[in-house]
Amino acid sequence: MWMLVALLAAGTVPAATAAAPQVETRDIANFWIAYDAIRAETDPVRRKALINTLYIGKGTPGLHALMRARGYTDDQYVAAIDAWPRYWASVRPLTGRAFAATAPLEADLATLSRLYPALRPAGITYAIGVLRTGGTTLDDKVLIGAELALGDDSVDVSELPEPLQTRLRTFYASQPFHNNGQNNIHEYIHTQQAEAGDTLAQYALREGVAELVAELVTGKKPDLPLYVYGPAHEAELKARFQADRRGNDYHDWLYNSSNNRFGVSDLGYYVGYRIASAYYAAQPDKATAIATLLELRYDDVQAVDAVIERSGYLR
Incomplete structure (x- = not known):
């Protein structure tokens, strides 16, 4: 430092x-x-x-x-x-x-x-x-x-x-x-995570893990529209994310303005956070779960897909 x-x-x-x-x-x-x-x-x-x-x-x-x-x-x-x-x-x-x-x-x-x-x-x-x-x-x-x-x-x-x-x-x-x-x-x-690869799923999960762990540490989520819109449109977001997750067009999901199909910016953070939260909740050993999420190879599509599948969130 x-x-x-x-x-x-x-x-x-x-x-x-x-x-x-x-x-x-x-x-x-x-x-x-x-x-x-x-x-x-x-x-x-x-x-x-x-x-x-x-x-x-x-x-x-x-x-x-x-x-x-x-x-x-x-x-x-x-x-x-x-x-x-x-x-x-x-x-x-x-x-x-x-x-x-x-x-x-x-x-x-x-x-x-x-x-x-x-x-x-x-x-x-x-x-x-x-x-x-x-x-x-x-x-x-x-x-x-x-x-x-x-x-x-x-x-x-x-x-x-x-x-x-x-x-x-x-x-x-x-x-x-x-x-x-x-x-x-x-x-x-x-700073603890590997860089993400090219797909929406890789970027969204990386951001979502950072959101989850920051919440575990501080007890807070940012007071942003994505955390209001997300719970009210969960089914639609899941379906849309499932359709887009393997692509590399982030316009509707990440690092964007509200000028997208949802009218709310950065909803990829929300979906990534929900995937990470579901994975964390499902693991009996919380310390190992956090280590797995932080040490995940976000540049490896199969590794990211495995965590998403184990989370059960998109089923």
């Missing part, structure tokens, strides 16, 4: 927490320094230089990993700063809540370690992105998009283009800041 030497030296974090799970947040402050400088500058060449020297160039390994994972570029940052001033003004004060958002992390990771003793350490970075992820991973790094994960329904999305505006209005209405403990553990779980 990354040590917060600079923060400890500055007195930001009590020394007693040095051995606890660490969270890197300095990219947030650097972004706002760059933001103010860019807003005061009119020359395009100089503005691009500012985002590079004041933010990207000073970035932590976590910021650079976030940029690689989501394909963020210096031009995208400058364009977003230009296009959405009301958005940035409204989200700015909320990004200072990173440490408050991670207050439960030490206890949650201790719980996770008890559930899964083979847990490997991972670093956690909160940085500002360009609105394409509230949380992702790269290798042993948990990467949180602070502009999304720390938001709430006070964020002004009126300048954003569609369908992003509608999707983020729904997302912020779910009060992601208050779901942040679950989000941290969900992403932490991904």
Whole structure:
């Protein structure tokens, strides 16, 4: 894990927490320094230089990993700063809540370690992105998009283009800041898992396992429409998922807007969660069940199919 030497030296974090799970947040402050400088500058060449020297160039390994994972570029940052001033003004004060958002992390990771003793350490970075992820991973790094994960329904999305505006209005209405403990553990779980293969079933089960284990640790599910729509349309979702599961078109199921045949985004998370939950409930040895789910070869279609079959959920 990354040590917060600079923060400890500055007195930001009590020394007693040095051995606890660490969270890197300095990219947030650097972004706002760059933001103010860019807003005061009119020359395009100089503005691009500012985002590079004041933010990207000073970035932590976590910021650079976030940029690689989501394909963020210096031009995208400058364009977003230009296009959405009301958005940035409204989200700015909320990004200072990173440490408050991670207050439960030490206890949650201790719980996770008890559930899964083979847990490997991972670093956690909160940085500002360009609105394409509230949380992702790269290798042993948990990467949180602070502009999304720390938001709430006070964020002004009126300048954003569609369908992003509608999707983020729904997302912020779910009060992601208050779901942040679950989000941290969900992403932490991904650092323990193999990458998925190509099919919908592989991706959905991988996400669903992260949802299930995060719920076991935190006692919470995200307050998102998929957890309202899913139980009310279970039979339809099962039939549709069964028809689509071996394909690699995720448009209706994963990483999507609500502009799909269901009118609700990310229902693949729900189906994956229900499969994982059914599998876990059916196993008498819960520790072995968790280990099986976390260590599953998600790049192996037959291994994923075997867990789905053993869950009994789609029968």
